[in-house]
Amino acid sequence: MKRSAFILPVLVVAVALALSAIFIVDEREKVLVLQFGQVKQVREEPGLGFKIPFIQEVVRYDARILGLQSQPLEVTPLDDRRLVVDAFARWRIVDVVRFREAVGIEGVRAAQGRMERIVNAAIREVLGSVPSGAVLSDDRTALMNRIRDLARREAATLGVEVIDVRLTRTDLPEQNLAATFARMRAEREREAADEIARGGEAAQRVRASADRTVVELVSEARRQAEVIRGEADAERNAIYAEAFGRDPEFFAFTRSLTSYERALRGENSTMVMRPDSEFFNYLRSDRGLHATGPEAAPAPAAPAAAPEAQLTPSVGN
Known part of the structure; x- marks a missing residue:
C-alpha cells in the first residue's frame, strides 16, 4: 500500500510533465519555442511539438494576413495643396524570428504601431512628389503600388x-473646402462668361452678316425695281405720246374726264374757279374747246352784267 501510494503521485507528475512538454501548432499560427528569451525552435507547420517543461515557453503569432487602418493623415502634394488621406494596408509575418527581435514581447500590437508609421512615411514621400490632381484622380493604382x-x-x-496598400480617402481639409469650392465656382463662372462672350461675338458676326446681306438684297431689289419702273414709265409715256399723236382731241378728252373723276369725288368737296376756265371745256361743249372746223359749236357766253362773284360756280357733291 505504501508503495502504491508513492507511485501514483509520481505517475501523475510524469503525465503532467509529459503533457506540458507537448504543444500543438495550428495551421493559422507560427510558433517560437523560447528558453530564457532565446529562440530554440521555430515551428511554422501544423502538428505536434515538444519543449522542455518549465524551462522553455511557446510564443504564438498569427500567420494569417492582417489588416491595418491608418489614421487620417494630412499630406502636402507637389503643388502645395494640403490633402487628408486615409490608407488601408494588408500585411503578414514572414520571418517570425526577426519579428520577435524587432517588436519584442508586445507582438502584433507593437507591430501595428510601427507598420502605421512606415505606411504613413511612404504615403508622405510618394504623394509629396506628385501634384494634387494625380492624387485626386480616379486612377491612383500607380501611386498605391x-x-x-x-x-x-x-x-x-x-x-x-x-x-497591399490602398488609399481609401483623399479629400481636402475641412477649412479648405469652402475656399476650394469658391475657387472652383469662380473658375467655372469665368469659363461660362468666356463661352457666353464668344457666343455673343459669333452671334454678332452672324447678325451683322445677315444685316449686310439684307441691305444688299434690298438695295439690289430696289435698283431692279427702279429700273423696271423707269422702263415701264418710258413705255407708258411712249404709249401716251403715240396716242396723243394719233388723236390729240380724244387724248385731251380722256385726260379731262380723268381730271373730273379725281376732282369731283363724292366727298362733299368744293372748287371755286371762273366760269370760262379751261377745266369746263368739255362740260360746256360736246366737242371741246380745241375742236376745229365749221361744225364746232361756240361756247355759250357768260352774262355780261353778272359780277365775277356771281359767275363763279360752286361744284360739289
Whole structure:
C-alpha cells in the first residue's frame, strides 16, 4: 500500500510533465519555442511539438494576413495643396524570428504601431512628389503600388511583408473646402462668361452678316425695281405720246374726264374757279374747246352784267 501510494503521485507528475512538454501548432499560427528569451525552435507547420517543461515557453503569432487602418493623415502634394488621406494596408509575418527581435514581447500590437508609421512615411514621400490632381484622380493604382513597394522595403526589417496598400480617402481639409469650392465656382463662372462672350461675338458676326446681306438684297431689289419702273414709265409715256399723236382731241378728252373723276369725288368737296376756265371745256361743249372746223359749236357766253362773284360756280357733291 505504501508503495502504491508513492507511485501514483509520481505517475501523475510524469503525465503532467509529459503533457506540458507537448504543444500543438495550428495551421493559422507560427510558433517560437523560447528558453530564457532565446529562440530554440521555430515551428511554422501544423502538428505536434515538444519543449522542455518549465524551462522553455511557446510564443504564438498569427500567420494569417492582417489588416491595418491608418489614421487620417494630412499630406502636402507637389503643388502645395494640403490633402487628408486615409490608407488601408494588408500585411503578414514572414520571418517570425526577426519579428520577435524587432517588436519584442508586445507582438502584433507593437507591430501595428510601427507598420502605421512606415505606411504613413511612404504615403508622405510618394504623394509629396506628385501634384494634387494625380492624387485626386480616379486612377491612383500607380501611386498605391509605389507606396506599397516603399513600405515593403521598410517593413522587411520587421520580418513583415506588406501585401497591399490602398488609399481609401483623399479629400481636402475641412477649412479648405469652402475656399476650394469658391475657387472652383469662380473658375467655372469665368469659363461660362468666356463661352457666353464668344457666343455673343459669333452671334454678332452672324447678325451683322445677315444685316449686310439684307441691305444688299434690298438695295439690289430696289435698283431692279427702279429700273423696271423707269422702263415701264418710258413705255407708258411712249404709249401716251403715240396716242396723243394719233388723236390729240380724244387724248385731251380722256385726260379731262380723268381730271373730273379725281376732282369731283363724292366727298362733299368744293372748287371755286371762273366760269370760262379751261377745266369746263368739255362740260360746256360736246366737242371741246380745241375742236376745229365749221361744225364746232361756240361756247355759250357768260352774262355780261353778272359780277365775277356771281359767275363763279360752286361744284360739289
